[in-house]
Amino acid sequence: MSATTLPAIATAAERPPSPWPQRLANAGMRCLAILIFIGIWSVVSLGNQYLWKFFNPVLLPTPIDVVRAGIDAVQTGELQANIIASMKRVIQGFGIAAIAGVVVGLAVGTWKPLEKLVEPMIELLRPIPPLAFLPMMVLWFGIGEMSKIAFIAYAAFFPVFTTTVEGIKYVDPVLVRAASSLGASRADLFRYVVLPAALPSIITGLRLGFGLSFFVIVAAEFIAADSGLGYMINDARTFFMVSQMLLGAVVIGLIGFVVNILLRSLEAWLLRWRVATRG
Amino acid sequence: MPMQATRLPAAGRPKIDIRGAAKRFGKMVALEGVDLELRENSFTCLLGPSGCGKSTLLNMIAGFAEPSAGQVLVDGRPVQGPSADRGVVFQEYALFPWRTALDNVAFGPMLKGRSKSEQQAIARRYLSLVGLAGHEQKYPGNLSGGMKQRVAIARALANDPSVLLMDEPFGALDAQTRETLQEELLRIWEQDRKTVVFVTHSISEAIFLADRIVVMATRPGAVKQVFDVEIPRPRERSDPEFVRLEREIKLLVRAEVQKLGVI
Numbered sequence: 116m117s118a119t120t121l122p123a124i125a126t127a128a129e130r131p132p133s134p135w136p137q138r139l140a141n142a143g144m145r146c147l148a149i150l151i152f153i154g155i156w157s158v159v160s161l162g163n164q165y166l167w168k169f170f171n172p173v174l175l176p177t178p179i180d181v182v183r184a185g186i187d188a189v190q191t192g193e194l195q196a197n198i199i200a201s202m203k204r205v206i207q208g209f210g211i212a213a214i215a216g217v218v219v220g221l222a223v224g225t226w227k228p229l230e231k232l233v234e235p236m237i238e239l240l241r242p243i244p245p246l247a248f249l250p251m252m253v254l255w256f257g258i259g260e261m262s263k264i265a266f267i268a269y270a271a272f273f274p275v276f277t278t279t280v281e282g283i284k285y286v287d288p289v290l291v292r293a294a295s296s297l298g299a300s301r302a303d304l305f306r307y308v309v310l311p312a313a314l315p316s317i318i319t320g321l322r323l324g325f326g327l328s329f330f331v332i333v334a335a336e337f338i339a340a341d342s343g344l345g346y347m348i349n350d351a352r353t354f355f356m357v358s359q360m361l362l363g364a365v366v367i368g369l370i371g372f373v374v375n376i377l378l379r380s381l382e383a384w385l386l387r388w389r390v391a392t393r394g
Numbered sequence: 395m396p397m398q399a400t401r402l403p404a405a406g407r408p409k410i411d412i413r414g415a416a417k418r419f420g421k422m423v424a425l426e427g428v429d430l431e432l433r434e435n436s437f438t439c440l441l442g443p444s445g446c447g448k449s450t451l452l453n454m455i456a457g458f459a460e461p462s463a464g465q466v467l468v469d470g471r472p473v474q475g476p477s478a479d480r481g482v483v484f485q486e487y488a489l490f491p492w493r494t495a496l497d498n499v500a501f502g503p504m505l506k507g508r509s510k511s512e513q514q515a516i517a518r519r520y521l522s523l524v525g526l527a528g529h530e531q532k533y534p535g536n537l538s539g540g541m542k543q544r545v546a547i548a549r550a551l552a553n554d555p556s557v558l559l560m561d562e563p564f565g566a567l568d569a570q571t572r573e574t575l576q577e578e579l580l581r582i583w584e585q586d587r588k589t590v591v592f593v594t595h596s597i598s599e600a601i602f603l604a605d606r607i608v609v610m611a612t613r614p615g616a617v618k619q620v621f622d623v624e625i626p627r628p629r630e631r632s633d634p635e636f637v638r639l640e641r642e643i644k645l646l647v648r649a650e651v652q653k654l655g656v657i
């Protein structure tokens with residue numbers, strides 16, 4: 116092969132890690148983006164309040180109004196209580212979904228007859244938005260905690276289950292052969308090959324599932340709850356306290372952001388062999 | 395002298411005995427009527443154009459596939475599934491990407507229930523045997539192709555199998571690395587004898603390595619001709635006997651390729 120045919124392609128193994136100045140610049144860009152967003156929000160809301168009254172200022176509070184609402188809500192202890200209430204539901208519901216999704220996914224992925232039985236059912240249920248079942252869940256489980264937990268568990272089950280099954284399906288068969296030629300039993304194959312090979316996919320599913328839990332808990336708390344961030348937003352709506360409504364949204368956004376970072380670093384640690392590949 | 399050393403001992407039982415083995419995939423006959431006896435601790439190359447059933451035959455010895463007819467015996471017993479006594483090295487390396495080089499090599503000893511420190515000691519020993527001391531903690535993703543295949547060979551050897559099956563192990567490597575690894579494989583095999591079955595479609599690789607070359611026929615796959623290579627090792631590719639044998643086998647293989655209508 117002549118040297119002119121291909122440009123030098125750095126393989127994954129050779130690519131150097133991104134240097135510090137570049138990472139700093141990236142972080143700077145992110146901060147700037149957030150600042151610009153808050154800036155636009157401030158200009159529109161303040162401008163509407165004091166310069167040209169384009170719509171009723173009550174409809175769009177300024178960032179400062181929201182911060183003030185936040186300070187009030189923290190002082191009364193209301194915000195903390197609502198965050199804890201929502202998080203409790205999310206953690207319980209998501210916990211159930213994670214365990215059920217991974218266990219059922221592993222069973223379906225490794226045992227063909229079960230796959231034939233379960234897959235069509237799942238495919239039938241999956242396109243139905245989980246919200247469609249919420250009223251029914253309230254009927255079944257009452258308006259207590261159970262209905263919300265069950266609802267989250269139901270919604271978050273699907274991504275976890277699907278990615279687990281996918282992960283197992285795409286285990287490289289040559290790895291299975293390699294392990295069995297080294298003396299692996301069926302149980303060894305499952306533990307040392309199938310599970311680690313499917314892990315990246317399972318983790319992606321868990322992350323998606325967690326995101327979805329957050330998504331649906333707010334909706335559930337709109338309808339049937341007397342606590343939680345969703346309840347806080349809905350309650351603020353009945354009293355027309357827009358700052359508080361926005362506060363709820365902002366807090367949900369922040370929690371989602373933080374949790375996502377935590378999950379991503381957990382993922383990076385669990386899959387450090389893959390990170391090593393990327394350099 | 396070396397000529398006699400490569401002969402099958404008259405009384406010796408063959409290590410691997412293939413009797414009338416055939417393999418069909420649906421209607422397609424991949425292999426037909428293969429009879430082969432492979433002596434203990436011999437080095438055999440299966441040679442032939444791609445699609446002639448080399449991998450199929452190797453997979454039947456490995457226990458990944460069952461013959462549709464006939465028998466594959468190892469130590470006089472029919473092969474029933476893969477076993478730790480038959481190590482396999484694949485062209486695609488087949489390393490576990492989530493395990494370090496050391497943990498890949500320690501995999502077999504781990505399954506055998508060796509203690510953690512024994513596993514590590516064995517793995518270190520075999521990694522240094524293949525020239526990878528100092529790379530123990532690297533993940534496969536950070537190793538070159540040649541290094542990956544060294545790890546894979548160390549991993550197969552760490553189980554101390556009596557049979558080593560290699561399916562075009564150097565097929566994906568550049569010519570330089572390939573020749574180095576051929577030499578190292580022979581060095582290791584001469585220190586620690588095993589019955590090696592090595593699949594290749596490189597004629598010179600087969601002559602360089604093997605005691606015995608099994609040239610395979612295509613459509614259907616079968617044994618076409620067996621050559622005993624009696625050139626003393628280390629073999630020189632420019633050796634007249636090497637060149638003569640290379641030419642002879644080339645003509646034979648070319649006839650098989652023409653049967654496929656590829657050229």
Ligand SMILES: Nc1ncnc2c1ncn2[C@@H]1O[C@H](COP(=O)(O)OP(=O)(O)O)[C@@H](O)[C@H]1O
Nearest residue numbers: 419424442443444445446447448449450451615
């Ligand atoms: N699992 C399989 N199913 C169907 N056909 C197969 C399978 N494995 C191999 N074959 C066919 O058998 C023939 C021999 O294949 P193989 O043993 O891989 O050849 P080689 O290793 O010599 O290139 C090929 O025609 C191939 O397409």
Ligand SMILES: [Mg+2]
Nearest residue numbers: 448449450561
């Ligand atoms: Mg092949």
